[in-house]
Amino acid sequence: MHPLTSAAILGAGSLGTALAKLLAPKLESIVLVSIEQDCVEGINRDHRNPRYLTSIDLTPNVRATMDHREAITMPLVIFAVPTVAIRSEADKLAALGLPADTPLVSCAKGIERDTGERLSQILHDVFPDNPIGILTGPNQGGKTTYTQAAGLLQLLCQAGLYVPGSSARISPVDAIFTHFPVEERPSLEAGRLGEEVKRLGDIFTRATRHSLVLLNESLSSTSPGEGLYLARDVVRALKTAGNARDLCHAPARTGRRPGSVQRGPRR
Numbered sequence: 001m002h003p004l005t006s007a008a009i010l011g012a013g014s015l016g017t018a019l020a021k022l023l024a025p026k027l028e029s030i031v032l033v034s035i036e037q038d039c040v041e042g043i044n045r046d047h048r049n050p051r052y053l054t055s056i057d058l059t060p061n062v063r064a065t066m067d068h069r070e071a072i073t074m075p076l077v078i079f080a081v082p083t084v085a086i087r088s089e090a091d092k093l094a095a096l097g098l099p100a101d102t103p104l105v106s107c108a109k110g111i112e113r114d115t116g117e118r119l120s121q122i123l124h125d126v127f128p129d130n131p132i133g134i135l136t137g138p139n140q141g142g143k144t145t146y147t148q149a150a151g152l153l154q155l156l157c158q159a160g161l162y163v164p165g166s167s168a169r170i171s172p173v174d175a176i177f178t179h180f181p182v183e184e185r186p187s188l189e190a191g192r193l194g195e196e197v198k199r200l201g202d203i204f205t206r207a208t209r210h211s212l213v214l215l216n217e218s219l220s221s222t223s224p225g226e227g228l229y230l231a232r233d234v235v236r237a238l239k240t241a242g243n244a245r246d247l248c249h250a251p252a253r254t255g256r257r258p259g260s261v262q263r264g265p266r267r
């Protein structure tokens with residue numbers, strides 16, 4: 001095994017960028033491998049990621065590339081891509097001849113949809129001889145569970161099924177619309193933000209003042225400033241539709257506590 005003086009991080013999203021920032025003082029060099037050309041150019045030119053954690057300065061020993069061949073020469077490879085991309089990224093490195101003694105670290109969360117395998121199991125499938133580590137820690141997924149529960153309770157109520165709880169006051173709705181983050185996929189023609197905006201547009205085209213609209217971490221694929229700017233238009237669209245209640249899950253942008261309910265007049 002080679003000395004761990006450098007590392008490749010697959011994925012230049014928020015997680016990959018944060019890992020690069022934390023590891024840079026400990027390593028001689030770090031290469032971020034990304035499928036997003038603007039991220040690569042911004043990191044190499046400005047030492048900042050133009051899409052994720054945009055206010056974070058990266059040190060000069062952090063650079064970015066779109067070429068996976070650079071990853072296989074590193075003594076450590078860290079997987080910080082979305083769950084859906086883990087197997088395809090692993091297959092790319094296998095096809096390029098990643099050495100069997102290169103340590104791999106899985107940092108993403110979740111399981112593979114088709115197989116039910118954990119991400120470390122996927123890496124073991126592709127690289128049975130490589131040492132594999134897992135980076136884990138606390139998860140702030142409470143807001144997602146809260147939002148899912150709101151939709152599930154509405155569905156149970158309107159289906160005439162038992163609603164768990166000591167009491168409940170639920171008004172019927174004509175439709176339930178959800179907007180949750182989707183995994184980043186190379187096949188997204190408009191990019192992740194473009195796909196988010198398209199799905200929001202579809203919701204507001206169909207929603208009425210009697211609809212339930214659940215938004216969770218919407219517009220999280222852009223910077224906080226740009227997200228707040230776009231969020232104002234989202235709130236205006238909700239108001240236009242007559243849907244004046246929302247479950248707020250962006251305290252850093254709105255100043256409200258997670259799970260708070262903003263009430264307004266119903267038309």
